[in-house]
Amino acid sequence: MRPRLAAQCLRNLERYEGAGAGEEGATLAPLATATLTSLRGFDDDAFRAHVHDLFPRLVALIAAEGAPPELRRALSDLFLHRVGAMLV
Numbered sequence: 001m002r003p004r005l006a007a008q009c010l011r012n013l014e015r016y017e018g019a020g021a022g023e024e025g026a027t028l029a030p031l032a033t034a035t036l037t038s039l040r041g042f043d044d045d046a047f048r049a050h051v052h053d054l055f056p057r058l059v060a061l062i063a064a065e066g067a068p069p070e071l072r073r074a075l076s077d078l079f080l081h082r083v084g085a086m087l088v
Contacts, residue, residue, distance in 0.1 A: 021066030
């Protein structure tokens, strides 16, 4: 289940990234936010197993124009609790 869920999360983030700052991006922002929240809920082993594929998408979201505050908060939370935890 986790590999399929991780693959779907990756696709969701790619869709948001490809949508840009327009109307489509605004429509997909809640999906991207929910995806980030889901990734935060992965256990340590599952997150580590997929971080290599997810990290470039997460970094791209940092620079995403027009990202709503909810998405930015979810991204910050994910970096703080998942990525940061791997570094310390």
